[in-house]
Amino acid sequence: MKKFLIILFISSIGSVLQAQVFTEFKTGFKTVFINPAEVNSYYFGFNPALLDFNAEDELLVLSTDVNIDDGKFKRFIDPVSNRLYQLTASGKKAIDSSQRFKGSFSFQRYERKDWTWVFTRDYQTGNPFLIGDSTSGDSRINGIRMNAEYSNKLFKDFSVGLSLDYSVDEMLKEVSPRPTSEHRDFHLRIGLNYSVAKEINLGLITDVYDKNEEINYREDEGSITEETIILKFKGYDFPNVFRKKSETRYTYLNGYSGGITFSYNIPPTVSTVGYFISGFDKTNIKDDAIDPRAEGFWLNNYLEGGIQISALLDEQIQLGLIYNFHSDNGWAKYPLYNVLYYERKLNLHSVSAGLQYSFDRKLSAGMEGGLNLIANDEQDHYSTINNDNSSNVYYVRAGLGVEWSDEISSIISYGFYNKTIPEYSLTSSEQSGYFTQYRNNDLIYLHTGFKRHDVSLAAKLSPGFVGIFYIHLNYVSTIPEGGSDFYGEVRNEFNSTLEYRVKVF
16 A cells, blocks of 8 residues: 555656646546536536537547456455446537537446356346346456437527437356346436526436346356256345246336536636436336246336535635435335335435645645435345445545646545444344345445545646647555454455547547
């Protein structure tokens, strides 16, 4: 850890990012060291009707992302290691004085190392109907993702916009019985915005999204003599166990939501922006390719919203504040008998505040602190398990921004996080070995506090005619509290982004 900090600090001296202005790029901070122009309803609340940019922002962007996390401080059903590799090309273009377009195309490879049992890609949505097999091994997901955004200022004070996300991928488990799966995700958001006055904007947003997953188990010709044991979970315990070589599962998720966005700006001193969204998504699970049977139904209602404030007190001091909340209320049933199997209520509140002080145009320092409050209540009627826990995560981050020259600048920061569990309760009746020996760890993980160290470097190099280079490096180490069941384990993460921006349009 100490060696990493020394290397990161030395590299920041010759690295790359401007301390005062960051355009659509990560810095490690939420409330300070941000571009004031990005405190609006496009970036916070994402209303595509407010897609707008200057001529100098019409750039081709080529980027690569590498995200790796590894360690045994995890739930039982989580992989020991996750690795994401992504290549993206994106760009913006003004069609005319009122129309704007932005698009991107990505190749993704996602690897899940030493993944136990589960073979459902989106297994963390709250849906208790999971499928897998009795083996542990590596899985990989290869896919592409496309995004298109468009906005049009129809009248002087009224604009409309839309955003379309489309992705497809395929997943393979690289150990017998080698199941495969295919996924198709579609997400459309439509936004409207009306400028009530020069300082005030009011908007409407609505979402429609649709996701499909098809999982296939077939006889593995390379392991004909090996028995395939398929597990179908309806909760934390008592999975249905099948000794069969062929199975197909279909998962269909549909969701809808609507909300509002608003902003009030007094340039250049104060910017205030907020949003509120309400929606629901439902998931239907069916098995058997020849005669699909209803295996499960999951419905989740959610509310989310937030407010962001950025204030420039004088030429040297900037304040920032962000508050977000999210609430889930979901339930699952077995459709054939209309039996309630599972219920969950989840509430999250997050607040962060920061202060940035500029000593001069080349040197600035910032500090940020925050609190996350999480309340989770699960009633697994199928498994006769009730889990109710609350957790608090406190954090503080400090950073230094330096403009070394007109071409080179950087920000380095360190954050410390502390998770505490003020209260929790876990009740269960007579459980099987699937829970007591294995999936019980999923709940123990939720009841475990930790300390986390987070080091981040953001940098920018502007050599002029050849374009602009951005880099972001982030290292995170999470250590569970002493005396817990995970004592002695650790979780390490490394995230990196490298971008190249150039004027080609």
